[in-house]
Amino acid sequence: MSDKVLMKGNEAIAEAAVRAGLVGYFGYPITPQNEVTAYMSWRMPELGRAFVQAESELAAINMVYGAGATGVRVMTTSSSPGIALMQEGISYMCGAEVPAVIVNITRGGPGLGNIGPSQCDYNQATRGGGNGDYKLLVYAPHTIQEAIDLVYKSFDKAEKYRNPVMILGDGALGQMAEAVVLPEMREIVDEDKGWELNGAKGRAPRSVKSLRLAEGKLKEHNWHLKRKYDEMEANEVEYEYLENDYEILIVAFGTAARVAKSAIKTLNEDGLKVGLFRPITISPYPYDALRDASKNAKKILVAEMNTGQMLFDVKLAVCDDSKIEFIGKPGGEVFAPDEIIEKVKNMVGG
Missing domain, CATH: 3.40.50.920 (Rossmann fold)
Structure with missing residues (x-):
């Protein structure tokens, strides 16, 4: 068994994502999750991976959408008002079936509220703030170790279902420190998943989109998404x-x-x-x-x-x-x- 290390929640979440094979992190600072962005700003370049501090939360989620469409593991983190700004992009990603991990270190609301720990984003996470029939797989950890384990697992689940996965934490979880065991570092493998954008590479061009204007196509796609969510319900419930x-x-x-x-x-x-x-x-x-x-x-x-x-x-x-x-x-x-x-x-x- 690996030795335990003392880590702050936000930094532990960041390191768990890195070890899960994260290739691209795109974020924008907001309290009380700033340590995630700060940690990623040196950790990702250290490993030759992509870190971008976007100009806004809207930009960050659309960068996640674009990078995720290439099939690599991507992530963003924010706190309540920032996640609210990302809702349109999250809806687009669900419609386009682009996997990603999104972490919300929740603060008090509504509006700007305060920077204290809160669970006021439950409805936003479980019902969705964007348009259309879509759902996220949402985990709610109660310790830093559990947050590490769930973040690490979330990338697999996102890829399995081609759907964004959310970790719903809060300011207490992000700011406290606990002794934890970190998971192993996964190797990043470049493989053809069969759906991702790849510049053709000698194969037929692919399309990743949420726009479906042809008669009946959107209805067909919505039922396809519903079957996927039913599969999540059958296989992924944890308590x-x-x-x-x-x-x-x-x-x-x-x-x-x-x-x-x-x-x-x-x-x-x-x-x-x-x-x-x-x-x-x-x-x-x-x-x-x-x-x-x-x-x-x-x-x-x-x-x-x-x-x-x-x-x-x-x-x-x-x-x-x-x-x-x-x-x-x-x-x-x-x-x-x-x-x-x-x-x-x-x-x-x-």
Whole structure:
């Protein structure tokens, strides 16, 4: 096993992408993810790979689109308002079936908001802010090690489905430091994937596009994309489920789940029966697994660093609003364990 190293979240995410075979990084500075761009500015040229600080987030996502269309592994990172500006490009990439990895180190919103950690971009990530019928595969890590592992894996998934994959983190995950194990450095292999733009190279020219004007062609393409998303739902759903004896089930993702684990430890020591369900993929969402887990609970508490966005998906899964309560922490702030502990004790009557 490799030795552990102490790394800041943003820099660990960057190094994981490099080791996954990243060929081109295109980004624009914004807090609280600036360390990713800074790290890539020396790490990528050091390895003879492409780093471009674009003039804007719009430029960055379109550079990702163009470079990704050549079949190489590409990536961009940003934070909430920057990701909002990228939505049109993300829609184009889904329509053109161009793989890429996109990381959102979420800050408080709406608008410019603040630079504190938040989960206010859940709807943006899982429902999409661009036009049309499209979906992303979205991972929500709760530790730096998990972020490393998911970034490393995301490039494979993006290529498998020819679709952008998003990592939804937050300012806490990006700014904290933890001891982690880094994955191995993958060799970059130049291979013909059969779809990428390659300047013909003696073969028939290829086209990568989202524009389909011929009668019926767009409808046909949309059903093709739908089948791909159905395949993601069948094969890529991930979650963590603490299957202990519980009466209260806490549902949380990312940093909120990390805090919930601390709260659950204290609550269980106090004699209360509390469990955890943590979605790792928030798109596609683990509806079936949560539905089964909810059957063992008298009450369900949804904890999010927002005003209630995953709450909608929990209600879809559980199908019994009377069992569900919510605790939110919007505005770029992180829960304290005591806040969740107090809420659970109130739910069981003190």
